[in-house]
Amino acid sequence: MGEKVLCPERFETLSKLAKLTISKKERERLLPQLEAILEYVSSLKAIEAEAAEESGAGISALREDAAQPGLDKDVVLPASPHSASGFFRVPKFVKGGHQ
Amino acid sequence: MSISEWSTASAIRGTVAKGEASCVESARFFLDRVSKLNPSLNAILTITEExxxxxxTTLDKSKAKGKALPPLAGVPVVVKDNLCTKGQKTTCGSRMLADWTAPYDATVVERLEAAGALMVGKANMDEFAMGSSGETSAFGPALNPWNRKMVPGGSSSGSASAVSAGMATLALGSDTGGSVKQPAAFCGLVGLRPTYGRVSRYGLVAFASSLDQVGPLARNADDCALLFSAISGEDPRDSTCLKLPPESQRLEPLDVKKLRVGLLAEQIGKGVAPAVREGVLKAAAILENGGAMVSEVSLPHASYxxxxxxxxxxxxxxxxLARYDGVRYGFSPGxxxxxxxxxxxxxxxxGEEVKRRILAGTFVLSAGYRDAFYNKALFARxxxxxxxxxxxxxVDILLGPATPGPAFPIGERSGDPMRMYLCDVFTIPPNLGGFPSLSFPCGFASDGLPVGAQISGRRLGEPLLLQTAKFIEERLCLLERHPS
Known part of the structure; x- marks a missing residue:
């Protein structure tokens, strides 16, 4: 294999995409481990790409697209780490504007 | 009372039906055993005594009124902690859900209790079912009752440990790449991974949705069949669940003379422990001596x-796992x-294994790498x-090892993910195609640890797998051995 696919800069981008803060110490362990995993799975490159039909177990079905009752707010909200007045509470995500 | 820790499910139900013991007495007996053994085995995260x-109590009252007893009446069961249980903690072995109480029951949990099973606890597991040893649990590893220095396998570590130790008669696990079959092999149990879609996934916390299936663990094939029957069948709440009735409870005898067995010879070569090889060959010989036709079969792409x-x-x-954003549920420091x-x-x-897999998954789906990794993996599948x-x-079934070797010492592989992943090398192939497969005990290694064989079959071929396991089990006579 030789060539590394996961340089430290790419690792940073990945952690950002995955919404994970990885400490320097964690990175020292995770980076070579991920590199080893990716090197192993690179063996897939040898497989012939034959007719790419739909993949998976081949068993799937969809129900009617009709609304069905869900769980009650009273049941769901207590599980939230941040809820208030019958709503999930999230920090402001639009910068600027009115408070 | 004639219930013992090693009683079969049908024996417990029979004892209850005859009035020799009540369901409450059965529950008390196994809860006491859990209290005694769990502090050292760490197989159960939440004891669900109430x-x-x-x-x-409901079952006993119903019996007193003369109502028929359901098929698992009085039988103690543990449920893997990634299956939602209303009003009970459902942690997935993760700090993320350490304090999360499920607002509803998984379909399989509803069905278990409707069948009369007594849920005595929620079983320890690798975090979010990612692991092959139980060691990635945020709550410490469950131990292997055959040797407490060894892992019980994973990710359904606590399910296997609890049944093997006689804390429960049956357990539910989930199997994505081998998480029922591999711990069953390490703990001397029968573990079934059903056909994809045969059992509802409603209320099973998702890991890899095209692979996840709920599966039963038991100490023998008949018990495994009983539990499978109780949980299988159509569920409108899971659109991938097949529109089929539940499987039959009773196993028909195996018509061994009509059975064609494919022996996966390439899986019992180099790198496989001698006890595993001998066990698989012994199982093949039992079938052949019974009149089955055994031939060697190769799966050319299985190496991928x-x-x-x-x-x-x-x-x-x-x-x-993108859903864990600290808004609707889960740990959040703000x-x-x-x-x-x-x-x-x-x-x-x-935890670290979950982060490693999220990062690997993000990488193989990212622009520029998807074709080289993800799409190639789909071709391989x-x-x-x-x-x-x-x-x-x-052939009708394929026979090979469940794992390359017996259980390994705690800590031996936790720093080397690739070595850990290799535990699943034999359990993964049938899962990728949605085929059912089953692991069953086929012998013991020289150090007294159990080893397991795996059989896989056509989609919806679970009854044949269970019949075959029973046929072999009756002739291998391993069931009388229990961990001390």
């Missing part, structure tokens, strides 16, 4: 299975904006599926 006693799995499963996991809150929740809530379909034109 719930077990309530179910038992592990690589395909460790692309597809992390890819699906990275998408599924944060000044949405992105930072999500990142803080995930960074502190997930198709090729492996075709290999199985071709094999099943010639």
């Amino acid at each position: 719930r077990a006693m309530a179910t038992a 299975a592990l690589a395909a799995y460790y692309v597809i499963a992390p890819a699906e996991c990275s998408a599924n 944060g000044p904006d949405s992105g930072e809150r999500a990142e803080a929740s995930r960074s502190a809530g997930f 198709q090729a492996i599926t075709r290999d199985f379909e071709n094999a099943f034109k010639e």
Whole structure:
């Protein structure tokens, strides 16, 4: 294999995409481990790409697209780490504007 | 009372039906055993005493009124902690969900209790079912009752440990790449991974949705069949669940003379422990002596299975676990904006193996790499599926090892993910194609640890797998051995 696919800069981008803060110490362990995993799975490159039909177990079905009752707010909200007045509470995500 | 820790499920139900013991007495007996053994084995994360006693009381009252007893009446069961149980903690072995109480029951849990089973506890597991040893649990590893220095396998570590130790008669696990079959092999149990879609996934916390299936663990094939019957069948709440009735409770005798067995000779060569090889060959000999036709079969693309799995499963996991953003549920330390809150929740809530898989999954799906990794893995999955379909034109079942060796010491592989992943090298191939497969005890290694064989069959071929396991089990006579 030789060539590394996961340089430290790419690792940073990945952690950002995955919404994970990885400490320097964690990175020292995770980076070579991920590199080893990716090197192993690179063996897939040898497989012939034959007719790419739909993949998976081949068993799937969809129900009617009709609304069905869900769980009650009273049941769901207590599980939230941040809820208030019958709503999930999230920090402001639009910068600027009115408070 | 004639219930013992090693009683079979049908014996316990029979004892209750005859009035020799009540369901409450059965519950008390096993809860006491859990209290005694669990502090050292760490197989159960939450003991659900109140719930077990309530179910038992209802069953006893119903019996007193002359109502028929359901098929698992009075039988103690543990449920893997990634299956939602209303009003009970459902932690997935993760700090992320350490304090999460499920607002509803998984379909399989509803069905278990409707069948009269007594849920005595929620079983320890690798975090979010990602692991092969039980060691990635945020709550410490469950231990192997055969030797407490060894792992019980994973990710359904606590399920296997609890049944093997006689804390429960049956357990539910989930199997994505081998998480029922591999711990069953390490703990001397029968573990069934059903056909994809045969058992509802409603209420099973998602890891890799195209692979996840709930499966039963038991100490013998008959018990495994009883539990499978109780949980299988159509569920409108899971659109991938097949529209079929539940499987029959009783196993018909195996018509061994009509059975064509494909022996996966390439799986018992180099790198496989002698006891595993001997066990698989002994199982093949039992079938052949009974009149089955045994021939060697090859799966040409199976060597790609592990690589395909460790692309597809992390890819699906990275998408599924995106839901843990600290808003609706799960651990959250707070944060000044949405992105930072999500990142803080995930960074502190997930353990290292989960982070490793999310990162790997994010990588194989990212622009520029998807074709080289993810799409190639899908091709491999198709090729492996075709290999199985071709094999099943010639034979009825495939026989090989469940794992390359017996259970390994705690800590031996936790720093080397690739070595850990290799535990699943034999359990993964049938899972990729959605085929059912089953692991059963086929012998003991020289150090007294159990080893397991795996049989896989055509889709919906579970009854044949269970019948075959029973036929072998009756002739191998391993069931009388229990961990001390």
